[in-house]
Amino acid sequence: MSVLLTSIGAAVYSVGRTLVICVCGLLLAKYRLKAGGAATWKDIGRLNAELCSPCLIISVFTKGLDSSLIGQLWAVPLLALILSVLWLFLGGLAARLLLAKDQRHFVSFAATTCAFPNGFAIPFTLMVGLCQVVPWLSEDSRGSDFSAALCILFSFVTMMEIWSIAFWLFGRAAARELAANAEADTEASEDKNQLPSPTGKASAFRAVKEMLNPTMVGMFLALALSLSPWRVAFVESPVWEILQSVGAVSVPLILLQMGASMAHLPKIGASTQLTMRSAFTIVGIRMLICNAVGCGIVWSFRLSGWLPDRHTTLVLLIQCCSPTAANMMLVSVVQGAYVQPMAILLFLMNLACVPVMASCIALHVVMLS
Numbered sequence: 001m002s003v004l005l006t007s008i009g010a011a012v013y014s015v016g017r018t019l020v021i022c023v024c025g026l027l028l029a030k031y032r033l034k035a036g037g038a039a040t041w042k043d044i045g046r047l048n049a050e051l052c053s054p055c056l057i058i059s060v061f062t063k064g065l066d067s068s069l070i071g072q073l074w075a076v077p078l079l080a081l082i083l084s085v086l087w088l089f090l091g092g093l094a095a096r097l098l099l100a101k102d103q104r105h106f107v108s109f110a111a112t113t114c115a116f117p118n119g120f121a122i123p124f125t126l127m128v129g130l131c132q133v134v135p136w137l138s139e140d141s142r143g144s145d146f147s148a149a150l151c152i153l154f155s156f157v158t159m160m161e162i163w164s165i166a167f168w169l170f171g172r173a174a175a176r177e178l179a180a181n182a183e184a185d186t187e188a189s190e191d192k193n194q195l196p197s198p199t200g201k202a203s204a205f206r207a208v209k210e211m212l213n214p215t216m217v218g219m220f221l222a223l224a225l226s227l228s229p230w231r232v233a234f235v236e237s238p239v240w241e242i243l244q245s246v247g248a249v250s251v252p253l254i255l256l257q258m259g260a261s262m263a264h265l266p267k268i269g270a271s272t273q274l275t276m277r278s279a280f281t282i283v284g285i286r287m288l289i290c291n292a293v294g295c296g297i298v299w300s301f302r303l304s305g306w307l308p309d310r311h312t313t314l315v316l317l318i319q320c321c322s323p324t325a326a327n328m329m330l331v332s333v334v335q336g337a338y339v340q341p342m343a344i345l346l347f348l349m350n351l352a353c354v355p356v357m358a359s360c361i362a363l364h365v366v367m368l369s
Contacts, residue, residue, distance in 0.1 A: 007358040010129035025259025045333030054218025056247025061222040064152035080157035087290045088115035094285045103278045112166045114286040117322035119155030150315040163215045170335040261343035274341035294320030321360040323349040
């Protein structure tokens with residue numbers, strides 16, 4: 001019972017903090033930033049993606065990861081890669097089968113939101129609470145620092161995929177909508193016919209350029225610094241402190257944008273409405289179907305002897321039942337695709353994750369004891 005109550009309390013605290021900031025963003029958008037509208041929030045999002053988010057990634061990953069830890073915990077990035085690819089396929093398949101016909105254009109959206117969970121903020125908060133009440137966790141001398149390292153390592157792989165796969169897919173969605181809007185306008189359509197269509201080489205170059213966005217560059221730099229012999233000196237330097245200070249505003253800005261996108265502002269990018277039925281369907285796919293399949297994969301790794309450590313296994317099981325990563329909101333804003341649908345879905349996902357995560361964690365703790 002104490003494990004269940006601790007799980008509920010930690011989940012409510014983490015989710016409640018998220019939702020409070022979202023409400024602040026909604027009120028700010030409705031009553032204080034109406035003149036700038038969607039353009040203001042898109043500028044804030046681009047600033048976040050090109051400066052604050054890379055600084056956050058470099059500061060967090062270089063402090064929490066080193067070459068020895070990555071070598072010891074090889075199963076964590078491997079499982080993060082396997083699970084995200086599996087969830088991407090499973091989310092797309094389930095969405096194609098379960099969404100209404102007039103909502104099938106949200107299949108790619110559903111697949112990406114199911115594939116990439118919140119890898120650090122919520123799981124780490126839960127592990128801090130569990131380390132105090134679960135006997136075999138409290139007896140582990142590695143404590144919450146080890147939990148943080150596990151969450152950071154899982155998040156690193158997830159973030160790489162978000163800012164490559166999701167970034168590319170959302171860019172394509174935004175481009176398709178712009179093309180559709182141009183074809184709807186007769187004059188724009190005539191101008192378009194006078195322009196040469198981009199060659200395959202130009203399209204490939206554009207895709208590679210999109211992949212090498214500032215956040216991805218920051219992740220490559222963070223990995224290089226974590227593996228280098230200068231990691232400790234860098235973490236103890238004033239440069240790291242500056243990066244940490246700038247990066248600290250990244251997540252709050254994302255959550256403010258999430259709330260602002262639910263206000264009555266001009267829509268950024270995709271304007272097709274996601275129905276509440278479709279939103280709840282996607283929440284169910286992520287929190288129930290993907291959760292169950294992911295837990296099955298993790299348990300198969302443990303039973304096969306590849307995950308002998310209970311601490312590591314529990315962190316990975318928590319990742320399976322986590323809601324969609326907040327960084328997906330930033331990708332939506334920067335690419336101008338699915339902005340309002342993403343805000344609505346993340347809001348509902350965070351509400352639904354409290355009972356789901358609490359019950360799943362209590363069950364997993366009992367099974368691991």
